[in-house]
Amino acid sequence: MTTIDPLRATCPAPAAETERVLLGHGSGGRLMAELLDDVIAGGLGETGPLEDAALIGLGDVDVVFSTDSFVVTPRFFPGGDIGSLAVYGTVNDLAMRGARPVALSLAYVLEEGLPLDELRAITASVAAAARECGIHVVTGDTKVVGRGAADGAYLTTAGIGVRLLDAYPSAANGMAGDVVLLSGPIGAHGTAIMSAREGLGFESEIHSDSRPLHELVAAMIAAGGPQVHTLRDPTRGGLAGALNELAEASDVAVEVDDAALPVPPQVASACELLGLDPLHVANEGCLVAFVAPAAADPVLTAMRAHPAGRYARAIGVVRETARDLPRVTARTLVGARRVVDMLIGEQLPRIC
Template sequence: MIEPRIRFKDPYIELAHGSGGKASRRLIEGLIAPILGNPSLEDAALLELGDIRLAFTADSFVVKPLRFPGGSIGELAVNGTINDLAVSGAKPVALLVCLIIEAGFPGEALRAELEAIQQAAQRAEVGVVGGDTKVVEHGKADGLYVSTSGIGLVDRRVSLSAQSVRPGDRILLSGPIGDHGITILLARGELDLEADLQSDTRPVWPLVAALIDAAAPGLRWMRDPTRGGVATALNELAREARLGLRIYEDRIPVRDEVRGACEILGLDPLHIANEGQLIAIVAPEHADAALEALRAVPGGTAAALVGEVVESPGGVVYAVTGYGSSRVVDMLVGDPLPRIC
């Protein structure tokens, strides 16, 4: 069955349109993409230049607060951009960084974020090769916004797409989910909650490189589940592949602090943003090797096989509970979380 075209009929742009859920999908697929000629909606566009295959991506970061446990907007901008390249099967090579600075922003705070950008890029072995700077009126930019572009070299051993996914393929998750989104929520100080938690922001290329080395022939698709979390990423895959995805809730790694905060706030950990994890779809005969490879990478010891691809119901993600019952896992609806990236 051909899915009907999404139409954008909302009279105004609201915060929910940036949450990564259903409203974001309406905005992007119903308005932006058709007018711009339906560009790639993947994490990165793939470009063929002779024998070289490049991945090209762009991102913007408007997180509040600018600094939070485990990271800051500068580090997040680097990791978020290179991770979009990594899950496209590309080794990140270079970044452009553009700054939108609010008049009155402290010089020392700007220096700290520039150093965070430089250090994060250095850790990821990626060069910052250019960019742009603009200053806007006081009160117009929450201090600092960062916009980035990144380019990477695609590993020829992989060709990743939703169309390559098959029933029986396994769903792998690289580690605990929800750390970043809940950390940002608590860092804003608007809730009377405390937790020993920090953002998971980090480059995922070491995890991707290990996956490619161990299971390249069986590696079908990857995504870093940022805005909208694991639920949105898997729903996008199910819709594009027109297959069902079955996950097991008791296999999904979630820290007690994240689970507790979600229970208090009425949130689903599957909808919470991550900035240092990835989802991989792997052919069944390569799943064990892929999982072993992830767990051998520093920071990947909690990687888990959390589900499988099924024939039907097509286009649906559902979770099996520890009691054997099941529930449909939909995309994020509304805007229950603050700006997290």
């Protein structure tokens, strides 16, 4: 017979809960902003506004530099695939600092067992997208990890660009009085991915808006020069996330007009079914800009003359911040004001 030693038979003390990475940390929302501030930028000792790309003066040129990883699933979706997305995504980050793209790097992390034909298809899509943007993939890397480890393929692109003459857009340059311009309809990318993933039946109707925006930006800069104060492509976190980030970086408030927000009817239906706010859904082919009032009309005209900005419109204005008031609000159809907040955690994982 064994006896129980009461001194040893204690319950284990509850372990302190370990803080862990959550899916919501990749959402483009509030949780992600905290992770970036507290752990990553904080750990790196980097401060300053969160820009889509960095500006580095080298000799007589301003080099713009950016990177993004792409883990989207499914890898092929209506309107695009992980290969073209990886090119356009980084080209657009360069464009948001007013740059002409010059060269790309491409790093593959491939899962053992990925069919080579699929790798060929992804690579062909990268090549076609780079050609479309007038650039080359000049350097790269390929790693292979074991089965189960990388969902087929992860792509990381980095890009180098050169700042256009008279282009000084920065997340921190927004000013009270600026007009908020949006280049096109919102919500298509995220709902296309979600629909393809969940088989919701919207696949035939909703295509990702994934496209390069550098030529649209060049046209805007040609029309507005330094009066184009800020540029951002509202990817993860959607338009609401982008507006909140810009408002915070520029220390301003933003007031948009609900009636002016272009949500395609199919996107609105899919969002209703999925319980999503289209303002939080990712986009991969539109941009939002804060432009000085004197330049707003010529810049809007230039945008509409470009295929990627055909449906461009003014959606609101930049205001002074007021203490205790939310940074981003929307005027509703009945004239009330509602808060447009960032997403807190995760809405649609693996959308880019």
